[in-house]
Amino acid sequence: MEQEVETPGSAGDVVQIGHGLWERAMDFAESLLRPWNAYQVLIAVGLLIAAHVFARIIEPRVTEWLRTREGWPKWRLRVLLIVRNRLRLITFVLLIWVTVAIMREVTWPSRSYLLAIVANLALAWLVVAFATRLISNSFLRAVVRYGAWAWITLRILNLTTEAEQVLDSLAIEIGGIRLSVWMILQAVIVIGILFFGARVLSRTTSARLQSNTDLSPSMRVLTIKFVQLVLYGAAFFVGLKAVGVDLTGLAVLSGAIGVGLGFGLQKVVSNLVSGVILLLDKSIKPGDVISLGETFGWINTLGARYVSITTRDGREYLIPNEDLITGQVVNWSHSNDFVRLDIHFGTSYADNPHDVRRIAIAAAESVDRVLTSQKTVCHIVGFGDSSVDYVLRFWIRDPTGGLTNIRGNVYLALWDAFQENGISIPFPQREVRMLGGEQVAAAQD
Incomplete structure (x- = not known):
């Protein structure tokens, strides 16, 4: 019996x-x-x-x-x-x-x-x-x-x-899982303590990884995220197991919930996967200077869902990771920090092109942030209607300092140098002729 x-x-x-x-x-x-x-x-x-x-x-x-x-x-x-x-x-x-x-x-x-x-x-x-x-x-x-x-x-x-x-008597059953108030309280306390320990270990590990110069910035971020996921996930499941929750039924329930969330959170999952890809291929890392559409700035952090980009005017853009995978991104500091900039200008036909090229190169190299270790060149690119057209190419190594301001400084240096050496910058001119009475009649005939 x-x-x-x-x-x-x-x-x-x-x-x-x-x-x-x-x-x-x-x-x-x-x-x-x-x-x-x-x-x-x-x-x-x-x-x-x-x-x-x-x-x-x-x-x-x-x-x-x-x-x-x-x-x-x-x-x-x-x-x-x-x-x-x-x-x-x-x-x-x-x-x-x-x-x-x-x-x-x-x-x-x-x-x-x-x-x-x-x-x-x-x-x-x-x-x-x-x-x-x-x-x-x-x-x-x-x-x-x-x-x-x-x-x-x-x-x-x-x-x-x-x-x-009393707390254990207040319980409900979901499938084969019995949940009581006492079990929930135990789970909250145990998981809370384990989460606190996981947080301490995560911060310690993060500090050590950040100080490790042998790892690239993207690998540091990826490793830190992976360690946090493992620690918090282990703390959650160990806490549930410690209070006697049957994880078999929970696994079936979580699988059903995961299928539903997969259809409803496709964009979120796509951004998460894209973030992992960005960290693995190292195409974008914290500190890089990038351009995406009309957004130009440097990367502050790589998040699980988005990338934080700060522009020169102090604005912070949160770009979804998926846009960085599917869109065309210009990484100004991907393989190195050297960036070449081009400036177009024109001078009068009366000016000697050899002198113009020499003066333009010297003016560009006199500007701060322009590298003298890299060769600055100036070439004729065409003969325009009223000017000889040139392109001036120079290099910088700090794109985070801005591009528009360095171009403006080089233009000012060109202006001063041309003024000192008597080189003129032409502009389109139009000639207006006043027709007399006979000429008007002839034009009308």
Whole structure:
């Protein structure tokens, strides 16, 4: 004969546990009517009032004293501010533990039993309040603080078993997976701790990879993203396995969800895959200067979905990775930092072309940022209607400094050099003739 295993989850279990807790609460309330228990409650209330009065008197003086501490490190001032804000609780903890110690020496331990419970609760709350200040995120800090306070309170009051039974009885079943509130809370706590550890390891690994000069910038980004994916993924699945979640059913459910998301998030998946391709082929990396359409700037970061590009006017463009794969991209610093620029101009037919070429090359090389190590050339490219047309080609090595400004500086240098050497820059001229009366009549005939 098979034995049935009772599983929590029925409403009767919750009612039974609640009835037991109610009986314990009534017994505790009746115990407060005993003289020494009532005395302990009054002593605790009196100590709380004394701590409140003391804090109200001391806090303004501490605030004024802190305002005069100029030149102190910020971390020290921050710690003192935390102490000032918790001054009431700190004073209460000190007073009640001193009281408990005195009462244990002069009377029986049973006459300070309630005070000891209150002292343990107050000390635990104070420790949690200070410890959670290490969490920078305000929402996460509040969740951890209140959760720790609730767990410590139940632990000190010896109510953890009843609380666990109540939370485990509130459950639902999805397929073959049973999810209870207790299991969800365990999963959140375990996964949160594992995520915190994964975050610390990720930051440490990222810092070491960024300082590794043997790897290219794109490989550093790819390695960091891969390490983060592995660490956070492992933390998630290990956390679920630790609390007893059956990953077999979860795998089937996640596969069905993945198929649905694949159709609805084609663009997102395409950008993710394109980002991995960009990191692997090293065609674009942080620091490169690129042109995509009318956007010209240098790459700040390579994200999972987009590339951040900052232009010369301070604007930051977020270009989807797919556009960099399918579009025509000009990478000004792909293989090296050398960039050649062309300038077109024309001079009069009366000027000697040999002198014009020599003066133009010397003027270009006199401009900052123009490389003299690379050959600057000037060629005749045609004979126009009113000018001899030239092209001046020079090299720079810092495209991040801008292209329009260096072209403008070279044009100014050409202008000054041509003015000094008497070389003229022609412009189209039109001749207008006024016809007389006879000429007009002849034109009309």
